[in-house]
Amino acid sequence: MxxxxxxxxxxxxxxxxxxxxxxxxxxxxxxxxxxxxxxxxxxxxxxxxxxxxxxxxxxxxxxxxxxxxxxxxxxxxxxxxxxxxxxxxxxxxxxxxxxxxxxxxxxxxxxxxxxxxxxxxxxxxxxxxxxxxxxxxxxxxxxxxxxxxxxxxxxxxxxxxxxxxxxxxxxxxxxxxxxxxxxxxxxxxQPVAPETIRAVAGVDLGQRYLAVESNGRRARFWSGSAVLHRAEHFRRVRAGLQRKGTRSATRTLRRLALRETRFRADVNHQVSKHLAQPGTLIGMEWLHDIDERTERRHRPEASSKQRRANRRRAGWSFADLQGKTHYKAHLQGLPVIYVDADYTSQGCPVCGHTGKENRPGKGLRFECASCGFELHADLVGARNVALRTLLIRQDWIRTGCLSATPKGSDAEAKAGRLQRYLELRWSSEPNPLLDH
Incomplete structure (x- = not known):
């Protein structure tokens, strides 16, 4: 227990x-x-x-x-x-x-x-x-x-x-x-036995789409446009109040910060409530230290587009969404599996070819340079996360031990996991077991 x-x-x-x-x-x-x-x-x-x-x-x-x-x-x-x-x-x-x-x-x-x-x-x-x-x-x-x-x-x-x-x-x-x-x-x-879990869902987190879920039967998208629009509104109001600099402006800034926090928390609660479904093993990307591990441009001559991208990334509340999903799933006895985030949106789930050329223009369209497979890039990421989660579930059933996060593993262990991920393939054929 x-x-x-x-x-x-x-x-x-x-x-x-x-x-x-x-x-x-x-x-x-x-x-x-x-x-x-x-x-x-x-x-x-x-x-x-x-x-x-x-x-x-x-x-x-x-x-x-x-x-x-x-x-x-x-x-x-x-x-x-x-x-x-x-x-x-x-x-x-x-x-x-x-x-x-x-x-x-x-x-x-x-x-x-x-x-x-x-x-x-x-x-x-x-x-x-x-x-x-x-x-x-x-x-x-x-x-x-x-x-x-x-x-x-x-x-x-x-x-x-x-x-x-x-x-x-x-x-x-x-x-x-x-x-x-x-x-x-x-x-x-009461923890759920891995043999009783009949559905595995992969979730790709982002900013344009807060979450994209794929479980083999359906795909669900949660747009982040409303969050980005509200964040830009708060930024403009905050900038005006900071220029004003009065005591009343400072009090308003405090209220504004709390209002923005409540808004983001409410959105994350709604999304996590839909993600944490009974009997579904959820897989997510391990995004710890994502700001340190990815490229960010802080040069004084950075363009306004680059500065806006940095600002949006700084306000990305992925950890809050993961935490809310984690505790909602745990209340049902289900763990949340975290997999390596490397190449989830660059690897083709059909042929396995991985490369930046699969994302032309770094946009939302995925086009495999090897087999020509095309799909929404975030949905491809969700499918790859689901495949990696399914692999961990199989190891869990076989060994009886569950490694819910890749935290603490060395570079050699991570390289071994990534090599195993390259062998995974997504089949377009429906699974007959899911219809019963």
């Missing part, structure tokens, strides 16, 4: 006095985070939580008045931030050594700054759920009990005894000024 973590968003029903207590607690917690980050920076950018807690625990209790559990959560959160920064720094060093990028990551040049009004809680230590949909929260002035409302699906999960409540985060919406409690829930999931 496996566990999938989902987040229940609960709106707190509080009055003005209770809101003031939460604001006081959140401000003290934020100041404690910034102070702890500076201490960790002075001590050689310390990322060990227990060592950092030893250094700052007394100060957090006396200077900021934090309860004991909060004073332990602060150094853990800061240590996790420094671990992430160290990881990015090491990854950047590897990419610079490989020649993928010339930029040096500067995340550790100064201490991280925390500005959001958030507080992390531990279940049954400084927060607990009561009867009649109430919650008890730890504050600087003791416990605060209030009611809450939320999505009915989340409320049902909170009342399910099989769902395990974990930590929570107190968060204040900067636009509506409403306080929310984001509760992490562990939902038990």
């Amino acid at each position: 496996e566990t999938q973590i989902i987040t229940a968003k609960l709106k707190l029903l509080i009055d003005a006095e209770q809101a003031g207590v939460l604001m006081e607690t959140a401000c003290a917690y934020r100041d404690a985070l910034n102070q702890t980050a500076e201490v960790a920076f002075v001590h050689n950018k310390l990322s060990q939580a227990m060592k950092l807690q030893t250094l700052v625990y007394g100060e957090l209790r006396e200077r900021f008045g934090l309860p004991a559990q909060m004073a332990c959560n602060v150094p853990r959160q800061v240590a996790a931030s420094y671990k992430m920064l160290w990881s990015r720094t090491k990854t950047n060093a590897e990419h610079r050594a490989k020649g993928w990028t010339k930029k040096r990551y500067r995340g550790l040049d100064r201490p991280p700054r925390y500005s959001a009004l958030t507080v992390f809680y531990n279940y049954r230590r400084d927060f607990s759920l009561g009867k009649d949909r109430t919650v008890s929260l730890g504050t600087l002035q003791g416990r605060l009990r209030c009611g809450y409302v939320g999505y009915q699906k989340h409320l049902d999960l909170l009342e399910d005894e099989r769902v395990r409540v974990q930590g929570a985060k107190l968060w204040r919406d900067p636009t509506s000024k409403v306080w929310y409690l984001l509760v992490s829930l562990g939902v038990a999931v």
Whole structure:
């Protein structure tokens, strides 16, 4: 039995006095985070939580008045931030050594700054759920009990005894000024045996088309034109507000950023809901470090077309779409398979010929230079991803072991996988097993 973590968003029903207590607690917690980050920076950018807690625990209790559990959560959160920064720094060093990028990551040049009004809680230590949909929260002035409302699906999960409540985060919406409690829930999931999976779908992600799915019987396209159009609109409005530079313009910029984030998240939720179908094994491209591994033009003399392409790539939310698809599929007991993204849109699924000449003008038309096969380039990519996913499923059935991602493999192992992919062929004949 496996566990999938989902987040229940609960709106707190509080009055003005209770809101003031939460604001006081959140401000003290934020100041404690910034102070702890500076201490960790002075001590050689310390990322060990227990060592950092030893250094700052007394100060957090006396200077900021934090309860004991909060004073332990602060150094853990800061240590996790420094671990992430160290990881990015090491990854950047590897990419610079490989020649993928010339930029040096500067995340550790100064201490991280925390500005959001958030507080992390531990279940049954400084927060607990009561009867009649109430919650008890730890504050600087003791416990605060209030009611809450939320999505009915989340409320049902909170009342399910099989769902395990974990930590929570107190968060204040900067636009509506409403306080929310984001509760992490562990939902038990029964994994599906590979022999019972009767459908395999490959998904090609992009910008002109957010996702193209092919499963052998049908192909589905999700256009990204609306997302690109909205992104350009936000960019024009943001540029005007930045030139204005007033305080009201700065507030509007914050609201605009949240609005754009919500819009992208809503689109990705809709697409991922259609992708994560019951009984279907989903395959996607492994796009980790795609910005570092692909060519980008940052020259000062770059054309407006090149700058627009760089800007669109920077705003491409493929990781968010993959994450949402992953957890929706996992709730059904199905894994998401990630395959190497190399040559998925350049390899012919009929004859196997691979080359840039198969994409004339780097457009959306695929035309094989060897056999003359023609199709939509993104659909060709989806078919190749489906073939690679099917190969991994066969290995899973044969060996009983599943490698869901190519992460961590060396160049020799990757070359071996790519050689196996060259032997895959897409047949136009329908599979009779899919009709039963």
